[in-house]
Amino acid sequence: MEAIHLESLGTIMNVSMKQDTTQRIHSWDHFRDAIIFLVFIWHCASIYGSRTRNRWFFSDQETGILFDIFVFASELFLMPLLFYISGHFAVASIEKRGAGSFLADKARRLLIPFVFGVALLIPINFYLNRRAQGSISPGYFRYWIGTYFAQDIGPAHLWFLYVLFFFCAVYAALWAAHRWLAQGKSSLFDVPSEPRPFFLLVFGLLTAMAMTVAMRAAGYASWAHVFGFPLFAYQPSRCALYVFYFFLGVYGAMRGWTWANGSRVHVAAWASLLGCASVGLMVFRARFGAHVEGSLWLILCNAILHAFATLGALGAFATGFRLWCNRPFPLTRLFTANSYGIYIVHQPILVWLQYLLLGIRISAYLKFVIVFAVAFPLSLLASHFVLRRLPVLRNVL
Template structure:
């Protein structure tokens, strides 16, 4: 039902390099949006453990379920990853301008490629094995790793995002190597913002429609055993990445450039969100017509929610405080290690005679605290690891 995605930090997306607009201050609200998106990922993953009808493959499912967590999952799952691809795209070309193609490729191979490979080969199998442990399926871990994990249980946990993002950065490096003029900013904006936003929606809706006979919104598919994606949503990943690139070139989202309107996009996100949620609860099924409607509503809500988030953070969270900086600096570390804390924690609470809502709060609070401590105290301090995180 949900992505297992997460958000990458400044060091991984390129957002740590400044605003990306020469002569202008850092775009603090994009850092803050990314930090909150990471926390939303933690909320999403904790909620799945306590939702009604959780995915059969999910790591830990507690019998104390609630429809409230189902609603949280359905809503939070839609815009989080797209927002992360947009922010990554926004800071991608400024990173290329500073480092050149070789520098950009090297940087992303270190900060995205290395943790992605380690996550897929080492961490994802251990996390997936929890689905056997939590259900009492008797199989030694090494046997599981050698058989089921590389078969019907193959997945990349939250680390799939790093692989897809790395591919987009490498492709961008090739494109800019061939046509460096694409990194130049026009003297004046050459396109209205609404056209670019509409294009993202159209691409997402058309792709979901075309793939509806084969995939639903929540289906996962490995691509050559290298990448793992949700096909019905996959067109939105590069679309938002390119939208971020386009926004930076046009001078949007920073300084005196265009920013989404709170008055327009927050009501739009509420309307499309209600429509999407109502359809998912009452009308979504495996039929092709239902998948088409669901895909169109998903794209509409995704676009409007991301724009609403940009509008809200631009107006109310465009500042730097100690708390915001701490979260932003540790976003990648929190994202990377949180499954190692969250799922074992949820497993320890299974069977405990307390309400599921209380369990979820405890698991979420402990996960945020421990993940932040591990990131700040280990990942960002160790000589080798701090080069990545």
């Protein structure tokens, strides 16, 4: 099987970067799997935070403060790190395939699942949203044919796929231009290196500046639509981070970064940066709230805390997994093979379970455990035995 890497989050999910032709860097598999797993938990938890439930498809009366903390803190780094990993693996693929073949492969592996999910999976989320609000009578098929495509269509969690495809298209154009200007010379550096603290410090400051500009123009967590079309939604302030992290992944792969120069002290330092910046941002947002967007200095402080929390997470995850998890784990093999399918299919399954638990007066923590314990194996089974056997997705996932 050809080495189709994580740049597509597709077979993204099945192949690792290689240090040479014989040695596999397993830490990249586990790094990727951990982020996908945390995204799954994030979606399970969002409905049960008192502050986060209002951003979900519907609200549950039962809440817990730990869900607010987890959702807030993990939201700072989950998607940027997924874009980082995607950018890292894009380099090996485009060097092997060339720009045209690379982009065609990305279109197949990203856009086909996107269209499939938006047409057949995401409608379940919005249907249950309307049912929870009592604004629609029973009858899913009638809703799907009429109301969904006319009024409710949206990407939900699949926005990642078309944003990643756009980044891949930009990268392919830049790569092709470099090849033309350099007369076919490879973009890879001859001597591998590792990330340096000063470089990462400058990178963190640049991402903070980019977030400041985006927040000044569009707010901290607001969503926008491409040409006003609701199917293509994005968050301007977060996309500033995503662009930087995708191309940091590209640059790191070109330089041969493996994060192998870290130690336990480095992991502790990166984790401390993540923890301090996350807590600082929580306190900051609790103190200033909506007033942040009205002051340039408050926006800058917000952006710096957010940017360095994300950077701390990158250092902690990349160094920690390289240090302790650079070996195969047989127990995670099935998850690794299905992680892309799980990403595609999991949300309607867990939203359905959350809907079934509405109105049941039990602890939010118990509801979370039920949703996770049922939705996770169902998502794994749905990916392995359903999605991967469908003709339209068989050669994509």
